[in-house]
Amino acid sequence: MTTLPPQPLSPLDGRYRSAVGTLGEHLSEAGLNRARVHVEVEWLIAQTDRGFFGTSPLTDDQKAALRRVVTEFGQPDIDELASLEATTRHDVKAVEYYVRRRLSDLNLDHLAELTHFACTSEDINNLSYAVTVRDAVQQVWLPKYRSVIATIAELARAHRDDAMLSRTHGQPATPSTMGKELAVFVYRLERIAKQVEASEYLGKFSGATGTFSAHVVAAPDVSWPDVSREFVESLGLGWNPLTTQIESHDWQAELYGRISHANRVLHNLATDIWTYISLGIFRQTPVAGATGSSTMPHKVNPIRFENAEANLELSSAVLDSLAATLVTSRLQRDLTDSSAQRNIGVGFGHSMLALDNIQRGLGEIDLDLAVLAADLDGNWEVLGEAIQTVIRAEVAAGRSNIADPYALLKELTRGKRIGQADLVEFVNGLEIGDDAKQRLLALTPGTYTGIASELVDRL
Numbered sequence: 001m002t003t004l005p006p007q008p009l010s011p012l013d014g015r016y017r018s019a020v021g022t023l024g025e026h027l028s029e030a031g032l033n034r035a036r037v038h039v040e041v042e043w044l045i046a047q048t049d050r051g052f053f054g055t056s057p058l059t060d061d062q063k064a065a066l067r068r069v070v071t072e073f074g075q076p077d078i079d080e081l082a083s084l085e086a087t088t089r090h091d092v093k094a095v096e097y098y099v100r101r102r103l104s105d106l107n108l109d110h111l112a113e114l115t116h117f118a119c120t121s122e123d124i125n126n127l128s129y130a131v132t133v134r135d136a137v138q139q140v141w142l143p144k145y146r147s148v149i150a151t152i153a154e155l156a157r158a159h160r161d162d163a164m165l166s167r168t169h170g171q172p173a174t175p176s177t178m179g180k181e182l183a184v185f186v187y188r189l190e191r192i193a194k195q196v197e198a199s200e201y202l203g204k205f206s207g208a209t210g211t212f213s214a215h216v217v218a219a220p221d222v223s224w225p226d227v228s229r230e231f232v233e234s235l236g237l238g239w240n241p242l243t244t245q246i247e248s249h250d251w252q253a254e255l256y257g258r259i260s261h262a263n264r265v266l267h268n269l270a271t272d273i274w275t276y277i278s279l280g281i282f283r284q285t286p287v288a289g290a291t292g293s294s295t296m297p298h299k300v301n302p303i304r305f306e307n308a309e310a311n312l313e314l315s316s317a318v319l320d321s322l323a324a325t326l327v328t329s330r331l332q333r334d335l336t337d338s339s340a341q342r343n344i345g346v347g348f349g350h351s352m353l354a355l356d357n358i359q360r361g362l363g364e365i366d367l368d369l370a371v372l373a374a375d376l377d378g379n380w381e382v383l384g385e386a387i388q389t390v391i392r393a394e395v396a397a398g399r400s401n402i403a404d405p406y407a408l409l410k411e412l413t414r415g416k417r418i419g420q421a422d423l424v425e426f427v428n429g430l431e432i433g434d435d436a437k438q439r440l441l442a443l444t445p446g447t448y449t450g451i452a453s454e455l456v457d458r459l
């Protein structure tokens, strides 16, 4: 047997690559390294702008040339960093050497010693992760998540008035409309979107143990916390003033908790739609050329929702694990965060893939109104709740003296199939006010939906 050429182990890099969008721009190793170069370059510019150690501010052309190292970062740079790291065995030190080489290319050798000045690797790493995770969330995950919410909202509005039998505990229950049931998901997902949008992305920049020790001994007169704060904020991040060597990663735990929560709500949606499909309430539109089952030619399987279910579980497993492990680091640091954070993209990738499948799946289903109608018509006993509640109101208002209306309706309906004729006869025999009786006689399972339709308008 011949050996295969190197293969991706993660399906996110194989068969599902197109579904994860541009996550790799931010959450890949190359994306991280580019961000590290960005932080190192901006730190050099920030120091020279402040004239540290007698330096003069760089000219606009010099700054632009340095920043082009970041904007034009590509495969040759990825390869160069890999070869540097093969020697240093330290990923951030490799970045420092890479930046020094670029300074040399630009005749800026006099700044070489200010590269990575007073920094510990985590000063560069934490800012790079904050920038890349922020950009991945804001530019990739959130737009996709919002677009899925918009698709569900569109369906909710389209099915605003389509009455259907509810199934609490899987058993026939007070009807609703499909639109209202979908709107519940929109409302839940939207809340989490707002929480994700409000997420903090924090950075520290304070040296080997968060004490500015090297900084102060090198330049006692500089207000280093101010410099640190200005620098972190200049990258569009919030400043964390009090840490050990590492940024404490609490913001990451909070963010991953929110994404994982979103995953679970989407999982609830995926399994509900799967169940509606199974009940025949949603029909799947066959895709031309596609196969359902390899042996049962009649089948159209709900594979989009099943794929989403699996990937949402995987995403939450990874993100929950990250949230748990990242908030602990022994004493002033251990390196578990470094190894764990390399999987942030995996967590987001499985969520992106699930979002993609949910969106496609929702585009391939149609509500079967005939099934909804037959379902409602076969379950007139759900009006038992309506009748017993109206009788109670009549008793309370002094228009009826029926004893224990609940027990009466229980006797009539519990565990029984009741038809329209049985209920009409029962209601006609009730001693209640005429208005109430007419209201009950006009009711059908399909109209016993309260204000379900109007609730959709709250979206």
Ligand SMILES: O=C(O)C[C@H](Nc1ncnc2c1ncn2[C@@H]1O[C@H](COP(=O)(O)O)[C@@H](O)[C@H]1O)C(=O)O
Residues within 6 Å of the ligand: 089, 090, 091, 092, 119, 120, 121, 122, 245, 333, 335, 338, 339, 340, 342
């Ligand atoms: O500024 C420093 O480096 C200070 C140093 N702490 C470190 N901080 C950050 N990175 C460090 C640290 N130590 C190692 N490394 C390098 O991290 C890389 C770990 O590899 P991986 O498990 O693949 O994530 C891998 O490249 C490691 O070489 C300390 O002694 O406190």
